[in-house]
Amino acid sequence: MKQTRFIDLVPHIVLIAGVLIFAYPIYVTLIGSTWDAGTIGRGGLPLWPGGEGAANYAQAWVGEAGERAMYTPVRTMMLNSLVMALSIALGKIAISILSAYAVAFFRFPLRMAFFWLIFITLMLPVEVRIIPTYKVVADLGLINTYAGLAIPLIASATATLLFRQFFLTIPDELLEAAKIDGAGPVRFFIDVVLPLSRTNIAALFVILFIYGWNQYLWPLLVTSSGDMETIVTGITKMIGTGESANDWHIIMATTVLAMLPPVAVVVFMQRWFVKGLVDSEK
Amino acid sequence: MATVEIRNVRKSYGPVEAIKGIDIAIQDGEFLVLLGPSGCGKSTLLRMVAGLEGITGGEIAIGGRVVNHLDPKDRDIAMVFQNYALYPHMTVFDNMAYGLKIRGIPKAEIRARVDKAANILELGRFLDRRPSQLSGGQRQRVAMGRAIVREPAAFLFDEPLSNLDAKLRTQMRVEIKRLQDRLGITSLYVTHDQVEAMTLADRILVMNHGVAEQIGTPLEVYQRPASLFVAGFIGSPPMNVLDGRIDDRGEAVLLPGGQRLPLPRPRATDAGRPVKLGIRPEHMAVAADGFSIEIELVEALGADTVVYGRLPDGETLLVRMAGIPTVRERDRLTVAPQDGALHLFDAVTGRRME
16 A cells, blocks of 8 residues: 555656646746846846736737837737748648548559658758748748748648548548448548548647747748747847847746747647547547 | 349459359349358459449449449449448438438438438437447448438448347348348348358359359259359358269269269269269268268257268268257267258369259
8 A cells, every 4th residue: 555655656756846847937937027127137036926017018019119129019929920820730731631632542643652752751841941942932922921931831741641641540431331322532521531530630730830830940031021020039039149138027928928829729629639649439 | 123234244453353254133122142252252243233343344234224334323222331331420310311411312301211211220219329329230220221211223231240249140130131121122242151141132142263153042052052162152061072973874873981872863974973972961860871970079059969970981971960969979870861962063073963
């Protein structure tokens, strides 16, 4: 009895330690966003909330000039990030589910060639092809547009592969039964494949939304005007280099705001997300 | 309701010929069972009728219309699959209604047809459930319901009972039989289970290696198997097959063990010819003289007993006797075939000799 109690305790201690290590910086950020610039500037940030929270968040949100610099308002950056993340997540899902459907269910010439072509793009992440991609986007006049932000990141071999693997588990008989029922390829996709993929789509949406939201390098390159700034690049631009003094209270408030949409997506989609990872009702 | 005609149908996968010319005309309302071991081509033939496999040669006509180049949906057939193939995300009602919905049948009529089918199959209580909430037998009934509501020209069953346990299988077999009697829809039914074939079929098509070994009623197939293959496939335990030779006057079969079994009618033209002699285990009886066997194994099945005996020349001979065992292992026993129980097959081709 004593033995098992102790053994039960160990994972809890490890988990609590882990949570503390992960949570502490976030806690400091949260606290930092509620003090004034002077308190943080003196280097002695207390570990309890201060009274400037409302003012800091309001200032960050509407983006009036801080004490030391001008920023793009958080509401603009949040909107840009949201549009980019949603376009990337939904675009990736739409394109990859269709290409996976084609590869998994149809027999056409060069089917495997196309499959491998998609597959090998896994070896070429955004960073590797960033210069040619920039050139293409610039030539198309998409610099400082939502399309320029999202489209180059939409093609996804990973999501295509995941959907393909899932489609391969759909029994052939289901397709045959649908054929006999009179469903063509489009109907079969809409009536059978899409509903069966619901949980997979939800799980992928969570992953891809956060992927899109956290994009840094690409938005940094492809946006130059303040009103196309995304929040992740925006935060880093708020932090000056070298000896310059920073509005840490505004930066921390912005950081907290930047965390909210991904957290909301995870919290709201968690049930679906977990279901998509473990469940395979077929 | 319609006839299904299969005319010299062939199927090749590259150089391999899976179906080597099958010919059969299935009457309106007839229940035809395609029976054979795995890999004999029976499922392929069914899928060709369904339109799920292409036809390499020959013609298939449903209701007098050649359907070789029609899509499955235009062939006016409904199919029941071995693993049910129900849409997992749809309710029982939607599963049955789906095909009708696609065909643009009015909602009220869909409702009426599904309700009627659910009634026949006693699925009324389950219409709002998902397939995952049903037992295997219920899922099988939903699969049949999906076929019934279509009111097709022909039902195609692809080993529909193989995924069920033995008890449920017997029960569903009876239900299928009753259903087909009631609806009178032409049916093609693929199975490797001879009991299903014998109990369900109006006629059986016994297939082996892509060839029709025999087409006949269940009793014809049992009583007059057209080949050694059919003789061995139908009947349980399988028929005894012994090497023999017709004597010089064509009046009896001589066996290597020295026995002489008189033929029901003389066949002078076959005098001296080597033959395979088939005798069903259930047509052997204890007799004063005949085959002398040493009993190796006794299987008591309750209603009857199967005795595995060894002939002096080392061949095994099965005897099926009614009731509980009266003999024991290592006993000696003399058995003889009953009158008219001999089946003669050509020693080379394996075809039946009338």
